[in-house]
Amino acid sequence: MAFKKPTTHTAVPESPDRLFRDLPRRKHASLFDHQGQVLRNYVGQALDAPDVALQLPTGSGKTLVGLLLAEWRRRKFRERVVYLCPTRQLVHQVAEEATAKYGLTVEPFTGRVKHYTPEAKTAYQDGERVAVTTYNSLFNTNPFFDSPDIIIVDDAHAAENYMASQWTLRVSRFEAADDALFKAMAGVLKTVLPAHNHARLTGDWRGIDDVGWVDMIPSHQLTEISAELRATITANVDDTDHRYPWRMLSSHLHACQLYVSSSEIMLRPLIPPTWSHGPFVGAKQRIFMSATLGAGGDLERLTGRPRIKRLPIPEGWDRQGIGRRFFLFPEKSLAEDETLQLRRELMRRAGRSLVLTPSTPDADAVIKDVMEQLKYPVFTAADLEVSKAEFIQTDKAVAVIANRYDGIDFPDDDCRLLFVEGLSRTTNLQERFLINRMGASLLFNERIQTRVLQAIGRCTRGLNDYSAVVITGDELPAYLTDRKRRAFFHPELQAELEFGVDQSTKVQQKDLLDNFSIFLDHDDAWEEANQSILDAREAAMQAKFPAMDQLEGVVAHEIAWQTAMWNEDYAKAYDAAREVLGGLTDAALRGYRALWHYLAGTSAEAAAVAGEVGFDTHARSQYRKAKDAAAGIPWLIGLSRGGVAAEPTPEEVRHGTLLLQVEQLEAHLVKLGTLHNRAFSARESKIREGLSEGKSFEQAQVLLGEHLGFTAGKREDDASPDPWWIIGDIAFVFEDHANAKGETSVIDATKARQAGSHPDWLREHVPASVGAVIRPVLITPAKKAKEGAIPHLGKVAHWDLEDFRRWAEEALVVIRSLRRDFQEPGDLAWRAQAAQALSECRADASGLDTWLGARPARDYLIPVP
CATH class of the missing domain: 3.40.91 (Restriction Endonuclease)
Incomplete structure (x- = not known):
């Protein structure tokens, strides 16, 4: 056979925004100005930074920016580039956009490694194509992508559960596959849980306080049962997917927190130890892309990276949003049965609609109602995983997606009606415990806000998009309609919400339907209403969450604490915890400060057990300070029963009982x-x-x-x-x-x-x-x-x-x-x-x-x- 001709290396522009002009198959004539700004800022300010964060609002073309960065680095530096997405569906969506819209050829990887084709693997390994895959493809015990040069993390705000999953054991009481493991772990926990809490754990519920209950096993008690718990889990995970995270956790129980609830047991470290994962930490650069990076060091906590260089948001985007949303809050005026009737009629008028629900049972209830009452075809996340083409080609259809804030996009005429039904602010037991039990909600303000923005933006992905957004449920409507919370939103969203609340108050079902029809027509009648939103936007000012500078200032020490605990260097962990405490002085952070006094105490107690002289005194002092730091946290009073801490006084017990009552x-x-x-x-x-x-x-x-x-x-x-x-x-x-x-x-x-x-x-x-x-x-x-x-x-x-x-x-x-x-x-x-x-x-x-x-x-x- 004839020898192959060697590949010729074409010149690569000095900036990725110029590369876009050289893509002959692109469908877009040029980049938007804000996209070019971000790309030029990256080259000028962060080309060699080990960790970089780019912020682009939802629907502003973030995917194109990431793909251009990936392709430019691949061509210019001959690097292996991995582009990470939260889900398989998003992998296919990004790959389709790359090819159909931008004229880029990328290699999507989903499913098992053994099903990857030799051609695809070679194209990535030789740096011939950018690999697009899921977080889980990189964050697992034996990844194919074991030595990437560049990692681009899309939707970084959604990364925490995906990244942390490698070091998180989540055992459900309701999953048949988890039944044996759950019961075995519950049996071990019986020795450290009060009888009524153990009853809650195992399903003996009496009221709403039982259903919503969440607790964390104090570290000294986890130490007491660690040998039995380790043996129990090891004996029950062999034939389950839990064996993979358990391999990472089994020798690090001392560095983990154990959370329990009426539905689940979760074991994980406070911060995911990504520094221990070679493929992630060994990359030259990690690029995190998010709709909202926020302040307070939240991205660092999510990713386990102590210092991430943030590039500024493009000029002008601090006031203007993406597309137009018309919010409806039917429960402000309508009873439950009227709200259900409204949903059906809105679906009839819209043709295609999307429903986000908090759980599979909730999704099943929506699907049943749609199929029985409307007779419309229903599409689930699994149906849309590879392509949404069939859905958007069906004139009357409903997509129902459970337990997902992020993910599937429906721009243009794909879908003009979005229902967000009962989504919870928190996504795991750690967040629930820290917010509900430790009073540390300030820590999660940015994260919760970003999730909400993701959920409500599924159908507004471009400047000209418009969608009605119907908000129902227990938590989210109250969250979005509260004036105090609204002050922290983008001015455009503040204005949209103010308009939506006003249009949903003291109205009849017919009023909401008539307004929806006007919005769908999008003609002169709507233009007048839209102008009122624009006027309100110009008057709105976005407030900053309090104490974000202090939270950002201590995050590197928090990661240092988790690293030291992971490595069993308890004295060093104690020093890191004290550094954290030194930076948390704002009164608004007293719940979080109390948590870190507790963590300092656990570090000192572990050091004392390991033979470090004087650390038992430090532990007692920190536990006492934990109780004194935040008087509204009953968990810290109960903590003192056992370990090195002093027993609570009768007055502390009385006050703790009162605070338990307030919690319920x-x-x-x-x-x-x-x-x-x-x-x-x-x-x-x-x-x-x-x-x-x-x-x-x-x-x-x-x-x-x-x-x-x-x-x-x-x-x-x-x-x-x-x-x-x-x-x-x-x-x-x-x-x-x-x-x-x-x-x-x-x-x-x-x-x-x-x-x-x-x-x-x-x-x-x-x-x-x-x-x-x-x-x-x-x-x-x-x-x-x-x-x-x-x-x-x-x-x-x-x-x-x-x-x-x-x-x-x-x-x-x-x-x-x-x-x-x-x-x-x-x-x-x-x-x-x-x-x-x-x-x-x-x-x-x-x-x-x-x-x-x-x-x-x-x-x-x-x-x-």
């Missing part, structure tokens, strides 16, 4: 929603009406207990008591006498014995009561008791029925007042306000227990023959 009150208010008053007012009404009648009194008492932050319940078994309220180590169990005939009623010996025996029943049947001090309470209008009843009433508290009703009314008023100021879980200032208000109206568990303890029924009832 938060969960209750979130569940009832803050977007409107309908559910909250309905709950209040049901309690008031129930307490006024004998027949419904007991059920209303259960609802009242939940409304005050207690775990409350009632069973209709033989010999079971009337309702019970439990929080922490305090429990009340009631014997209600609401049907009695006023003051002339007499308590007989049978009812007295029942009341006195209720604590024994509760201990035997309700796990949450184990270890609690149980106070039996008799609620009655009676003033007299049979002589034979008196001996049984010595430990039973007496509460006059009318006094109870008056107290309940006062408590309801207090809770409504607190709700007016409530924004989100983890607000330490609101927790302090709530704790004081509950105490003042004697609705706090400890105060109520003290008051009832001084009212034995035998002293308040007159004995009669």
Whole structure:
């Protein structure tokens, strides 16, 4: 055969923006000015920086910028370049755009390595083509891409769960494949979890506080069970995908946090140890692209890189957004069934629509409704993974995608209607714990905001795009409609939201439908409305989140702490934690500061166990400072039970119980929603009406207990008591006498014995009561008791029925007042306000227990023959 001719090396321009002009198959005549700005800034300021971050708003052509950078470096420096996407669908989407729009030839890699073609592998390895693949293709225990020169991370704001997955063991209670492992781990955890929390973990739920419960096992307890836990996991992961992250974690339990909830167990380090992954850390350069880089060092925490050079956002994009969104918040005016009807009619008028849901069951419910009511074809993420062509060629269709903020784009006429239904702010147990339990929401403000921006921007990908965005659910509508939060958004989004809130308030279903039709027509009638949005945009100012400079200043020390813990250098970790604490002085960061006092304590305690002299004293000091740093965090008080920390004082225990009650009150208010008053007012009404009648009194008492932050319940078994309220180590169990005939009623010996025996029943049947001090309470209008009843009433508290009703009314008023100021879980200032208000109206568990303890029924009832 004839010898092949050697490849000729063509000249490569000095900047990637000039390379675009040399692409003969491109469909775009030129780059947008902002794209050229970013590319030129990169060459001028960050060509040789090991870690670089580029910010381009959603829909501004970020993919083209990344592809040009990748192709330019491949050609100019003969480098192996890997372009990372969160999902397979995005890999195919990027590859299709590269070829169809820009005239670039890239090599997409999805699926198993053994299915990669020899030609594709050679093209990448020889630097002939840019590889486009998923995060998971690089972040695994044996990647094909083991020595890239350049790594481009697209949608870097979405990278955390994907990057951290290599060092994260997530075991679901609901996945059949996880069943054996979950049960085995739950068995080990039984030794360190209180009985009621273990019941929550294993599925014994009693209320909304159980469903939303999340906890973290303190480090000293994790150390105690580490040998048994390691053996248990090792014995149960061989035939599951969990074996891959477990290989990375099994010898590093000392550097991990263990989170538990009513649905999942998660083991992971606080910060992903990407420095230990050769293919990632060995690259010449890592380029992170994001719609929002933000401040506060969040990108560094997500990626485990201590110093990332940020390039400035292109000029002008601080005020102008991408496309136009018309927001609808139907639940501000419509009931649940009306909102569902609205969704169907909007889908009919739009033709094609996209629905984002928080979970697969939620997606299944939407799919079922669409297929039964509209008879439209439905497309899932799996259907759209390789191509969305069939969807956009179907005039009437619905795409339903579960548990995804980022991903599939629908520009131009692909889709003009987006439903964002019930998306949660958090995506894993670590975030939930730090926000809800540690009051560290400030740490995640930028991350949460970016997720929301990604979700609402699925159908506005270019300057001329427009889409209606319908927001429903518990958390997201309240998040977007709150004026205080809106101040931190881009001015364009502030204006769009203000317009949407106004158009969704005090309206009928017909009004929303008419406005949607006007928006879809996009003619003169809409132009007038659009001008009002532009005027509001010019008046809006974007506020900055507080304390971001301090969070950014300490992030390198946080990564140094995690690195030292990973390497078992506990003394060095302690020093790094102290450096973090030295930079966290803003009062708004007291929850996060408390966390780092705790982490400093765990480092010092580990150092003491390893034989370092004097570190046990450091550990005790840091644990004490953790409790003192943020008075609104009950978890830190419970932390002291065991290890080297001092036992909590009685006053600390009392305060911790009160804060637990406030935490559960938060969960209750979130569940009832803050977007409107309908559910909250309905709950209040049901309690008031129930307490006024004998027949419904007991059920209303259960609802009242939940409304005050207690775990409350009632069973209709033989010999079971009337309702019970439990929080922490305090429990009340009631014997209600609401049907009695006023003051002339007499308590007989049978009812007295029942009341006195209720604590024994509760201990035997309700796990949450184990270890609690149980106070039996008799609620009655009676003033007299049979002589034979008196001996049984010595430990039973007496509460006059009318006094109870008056107290309940006062408590309801207090809770409504607190709700007016409530924004989100983890607000330490609101927790302090709530704790004081509950105490003042004697609705706090400890105060109520003290008051009832001084009212034995035998002293308040007159004995009669």
